[in-house]
Amino acid sequence: MSKTxxxxxxxxxxxxxxxxxxxxxxxxxxNMFLLFFGSILIIGCLNNQNIPSIYDGxxxxxxxxxxxxxxxxxxxxLSSIPVEIFTYAYEGCSYSDSTDSNGIVTFENLxxxxxxxxxxxxxxxxxxxxIDTMPIISAEIYNxxxxxxxxxxxxxxxxxxxxxxxxxxxxxxxxxxxxxxxxDQYFELYNSSNETKYLDGMVFCRMWTSILExxxxxxxxxxxxxxxEYPVEPGEFVVLAQDAYNHKDLVFNGEVSIDLTVADWExxxxxxxxxxxxxxxxxxxxxxxGHHLDFMIGLNGDVLILGDGxxxxxxxxxxxxxxxxxxxxxxxxxxxxxxxxxxxxxxxxVGLQKYSGQxxxxxxxxxxxxxxxxxxxxxxxxxxGFHHE
Amino acid sequence: MKLIxxxxxxxxxxxxxxxxxxxxxxxxxxxxxxxDSKYDIFNSQSSLYSIxxxxxxxxxxxxxxxxxxxxxxxxxxxxxxxxxxxxxxQNINFEVITSKRLNDNSTIASIIKYNRDYKFNMKHxxxxxxxxxxxxxxxxxxxxxxxxxxxxxxxxxxxxxNRVFLGxxxxxxxxxxxxxxxxxxxxxxxxxxxxxxxGLQSFDKSTVIGGYIRYLDRQAKYTAVKEFTDALVRxxxxxxxxxxxxxxxxxxxxDYQKGINYSLQLFKKINNLSIILNGNYGYTTNSIxxxxxxxxxxxxxxxxxxxxxxxxxxxxxxxxxxxxxxGYVYKQFDDWAKNPHYNTIVIKNEEEIHEFNSSLYxxxxxxxxxxxxxxxxxxxxxxxxxxxxxxxxxxxxxxxxNSYFQIYLTELLSCNITGGYGKFKPHFTWNIDYxxxxxxxxxxxxxxxxxxxxITGMYKSYSPSDGGENINEYQIALSLRK
Numbered sequence: 001m002s003k004t005x006x007x008x009x010x011x012x013x014x015x016x017x018x019x020x021x022x023x024x025x026x027x028x029x030x031n032m033f034l035l036f037f038g039s040i041l042i043i044g045c046l047n048n049q050n051i052p053s054i055y056d057g058x059x060x061x062x063x064x065x066x067x068x069x070x071x072x073x074x075x076x077x078l079s080s081i082p083v084e085i086f087t088y089a090y091e092g093c094s095y096s097d098s099t100d101s102n103g104i105v106t107f108e109n110l111x112x113x114x115x116x117x118x119x120x121x122x123x124x125x126x127x128x129x130x131i132d133t134m135p136i137i138s139a140e141i142y143n144x145x146x147x148x149x150x151x152x153x154x155x156x157x158x159x160x161x162x163x164x165x166x167x168x169x170x171x172x173x174x175x176x177x178x179x180x181x182x183x184d185q186y187f188e189l190y191n192s193s194n195e196t197k198y199l200d201g202m203v204f205c206r207m208w209t210s211i212l213e214x215x216x217x218x219x220x221x222x223x224x225x226x227x228x229e230y231p232v233e234p235g236e237f238v239v240l241a242q243d244a245y246n247h248k249d250l251v252f253n254g255e256v257s258i259d260l261t262v263a264d265w266e267x268x269x270x271x272x273x274x275x276x277x278x279x280x281x282x283x284x285x286x287x288x289x290g291h292h293l294d295f296m297i298g299l300n301g302d303v304l305i306l307g308d309g310x311x312x313x314x315x316x317x318x319x320x321x322x323x324x325x326x327x328x329x330x331x332x333x334x335x336x337x338x339x340x341x342x343x344x345x346x347x348x349x350v351g352l353q354k355y356s357g358q359x360x361x362x363x364x365x366x367x368x369x370x371x372x373x374x375x376x377x378x379x380x381x382x383x384x385g386f387h388h389e
Numbered sequence: 390m391k392l393i394x395x396x397x398x399x400x401x402x403x404x405x406x407x408x409x410x411x412x413x414x415x416x417x418x419x420x421x422x423x424x425d426s427k428y429d430i431f432n433s434q435s436s437l438y439s440i441x442x443x444x445x446x447x448x449x450x451x452x453x454x455x456x457x458x459x460x461x462x463x464x465x466x467x468x469x470x471x472x473x474x475x476x477x478x479q480n481i482n483f484e485v486i487t488s489k490r491l492n493d494n495s496t497i498a499s500i501i502k503y504n505r506d507y508k509f510n511m512k513h514x515x516x517x518x519x520x521x522x523x524x525x526x527x528x529x530x531x532x533x534x535x536x537x538x539x540x541x542x543x544x545x546x547x548x549x550x551n552r553v554f555l556g557x558x559x560x561x562x563x564x565x566x567x568x569x570x571x572x573x574x575x576x577x578x579x580x581x582x583x584x585x586x587x588g589l590q591s592f593d594k595s596t597v598i599g600g601y602i603r604y605l606d607r608q609a610k611y612t613a614v615k616e617f618t619d620a621l622v623r624x625x626x627x628x629x630x631x632x633x634x635x636x637x638x639x640x641x642x643x644d645y646q647k648g649i650n651y652s653l654q655l656f657k658k659i660n661n662l663s664i665i666l667n668g669n670y671g672y673t674t675n676s677i678x679x680x681x682x683x684x685x686x687x688x689x690x691x692x693x694x695x696x697x698x699x700x701x702x703x704x705x706x707x708x709x710x711x712x713x714x715x716g717y718v719y720k721q722f723d724d725w726a727k728n729p730h731y732n733t734i735v736i737k738n739e740e741e742i743h744e745f746n747s748s749l750y751x752x753x754x755x756x757x758x759x760x761x762x763x764x765x766x767x768x769x770x771x772x773x774x775x776x777x778x779x780x781x782x783x784x785x786x787x788x789x790x791n792s793y794f795q796i797y798l799t800e801l802l803s804c805n806i807t808g809g810y811g812k813f814k815p816h817f818t819w820n821i822d823y824x825x826x827x828x829x830x831x832x833x834x835x836x837x838x839x840x841x842x843x844i845t846g847m848y849k850s851y852s853p854s855d856g857g858e859n860i861n862e863y864q865i866a867l868s869l870r871k
Binding site: 048049051052054055056057058088089090091092093109111112113144178300331332333334336351352353354 | 635734776
């Protein structure tokens with residue numbers, strides 16, 4: 001006959017502890033295995049990649065330069081023309097070479113990237129009775145694709161593709177300073193056509209991201225389209241200053257900045273009581289109701305449009321037909337383009353730095369392919385009323 | 390008499406030495422918490438854990454309760470330095486290392502560390518170690534940068550029936566840094582590293598098979614502020630060409646690193662002879678983004694893959710109180726980096742290292758202890774940059790010998806002397822053949838009722854082979870061990 005032995009309190013506690021330990025052990029084991037399998041799941045999410053088959057620094061670019069001489073109805077392959085290419089992808093990656101007798105130039109073993117191609121030279125043209133030199137200029141963007149060693153064509157232009165009034169230079173970044181001074185901004189227009197143009201009633205606008213959104217609009221005096229009071233002769237530069245005074249001497253003791261008393265025009269907002277007005281320089285007046293600021297634009301990024309003044313109803317933007325010239329610029333290489341492509345297919349000014357004294361100017365006076373990415377280049381200092389070398 | 394006996398046991402089982410060469414740290418260790426050799430404070434002899442790093446084998450190697458608190462400082466004058474390395478470095482470090490045996494089956498250990506690093510006159514680099522990264526961030530100013538942050542390690546080891554061992558180890562660290570001049574770059578780093586291990590021990594405890602999986606995840610963010618035109622930001626592609634970043638008010642760079650490694654171990658003990666075979670294989674992936682915070686651009690991808698395989702023989706003398714160890718390590722790594730936009734290789738690096746190491750640990754009597762260890766590395770490296778073509782091939786030998794001697798002056802007081810000499814060629818140093826390294830140190834340890842207090846000092850000197858100025862390093866540490 002079995003006899004039940006009463007458990008002492010200590011024994012009971014021991015049994016209880018053992019049971020608890022077993023439960024804990026199970027829980028520990030479960031946790032450990034959960035963690036173990038969890039880790040395998042995490043590891044499964046990792047994905048290493050296969051090594052590519054193409055090495056960088058091995059890209060070849062072969063370009064062929066063509067010159068379309070309309071008057072001769074012929075296309076000429078240009079030999080011994082210096083061609084320069086550069087990329088923003090890496091510092092110091094610029095190369096130059098000359099075309100051979102077939103107009104072909106080859107650049108080998110380049111870092112992979114998008115390249116700007118530039119030609120700025122002159123050629124001899126035989127007119128039959130005499131031979132003359134002619135400046136040639138071209139700018140293209142070369143985009144590498146999967147196929148290597150492709151031949152790309154550079155179309156060379158003579159003095160710019162489209163003639164007329166152009167926004168030739170944009171100086172916005174301000175001089176080197178540490179107190180945020182940028183009031184020496186100015187813009188330069190250039191008449192690249194063979195005929196006199198008139199500024200009467202034209203508008204100069206700062207745009208937002210579309211032609212439908214005008215941020216600031218200032219107008220030249222005179223009657224739009226028909227006025228002839230303010231002519232711009234062929235090959236003439238016109239300087240439009242934010243404030244036409246001597247920023248160099250009055251603010252910087254002659255060390256930096258520029259003298260804008262030589263400007264042809266000055267932006268003026270009558271609603272801005274603090275706006276400087278040089279009595280010797282004619283004004284481009286603000287026409288936007290409620291706008292109390294001078295014509296100030298982004299230091300290293302913005303959109304400018306020169307309009308013929310036929311559309312002054314700025315609330316719904318500008319009509320496409322009234323756009324004479326438009327430029328988008330931005331200092332960032334990966335900037336998302338703003339303005340519509342019929343105004344500007346690209347944007348210039350990559351690398352433009354605030355408060356550096358740099359300026360943005362067309363590669364040649366009035367050179368315009370409707371793509372500011374290739375039309376403009378950064379110059380180290382502004383050139384008021386003339387073009388850089 | 391009782392006290393002396395008790396202390397002698399302690400002398401044998403627990404002592405403070407940090408042996409540098411015999412630990413088998415896997416090179417995928419990220420920079421944050423790589424030094425598992427810290428646990429060597431439990432036993433200065435080569436151990437299964439110190440060689441394998443398998444958390445499941447921790448309690449087989451260290452079975453004592455211990456707590457150690459250390460406050461240390463380092464001052465390093467880099468009179469000779471690479472272009473983008475600091476001219477002077479200072480480091481203040483507080484560290485708590487603990488290990489506790491919870492019961493017969495479980496052991497828990499931890500390291501808590503707070504570190505403050507100062508890098509003085511560091512030219513252009515916005516990285517803590519410019520040469521430790523292929524796509525380093527830099528600017529155009531020279532300044533001082535301070536880094537600080539806590540790092541934690543936790544280890545739990547559990548055995549089932551004394552035959553099956555499971556272990557988990559986790560590292561977590563956060564570090565922030567700030568440069569004192571523009572671009573006033575702010576650095577924030579986060580590191581996570583988890584290992585799961587398993588070990589199987591035979592009935593007679595003479596054989597152990599182990600394995601672990603390690604996952605690491607690291608993220609580093611850099612924010613550089615623009616000040617007019619004086620401080621421009623750049624991202625290097627290798628060490629010879631860089632991409633200028635867009636001038637903007639804030640430039641950002643983010644490094645994402647993930648990695649995995651697998652490891653298998655075999656331990657066999659035959660009488661006084663122990664054999665440890667250890668194999669590691671793994672890879673890390675790095676993705677680098679730069680630009681604005683709202684629209685970052687993936688500028689580079691970098692992958693490292695390789696393995697480390699080692700064999701160690703340990704011969705125990707005098708009942709395990711003394712030992713002789715000999716080991717061979719084969720390491721092989723391949724790095725490559727690509728431009729993700731065009732899928733082209735921009736950097737390739739191949740390294741192969743044969744390492745022979747040996748250590749002798751002797752306790753001639755109860756009052757003295759002596760150890761000496763040495764290693765010899767045969768390094769073969771082939772490094773290529775392709776954007777701006779650069780090739781670097783090297784075949785060289787690094788070697789180093791360290792020794793340690795400790796003597797008890799009284800029952801309570803001991804002193805020790807360390808010394809080392811070596812020759813090595815650092816990574817990514819093109820125009821120098823090698824450095825000579827000399828280190829000499831001393832320490833005094835005294836037993837009090839509350840534990841052991843030790844003060845140590847060390848001087849290190851690195852002299853370049855071209856006769857340039859030396860790099861001098863001074864270390865001082867105060868520790869309490871219980």
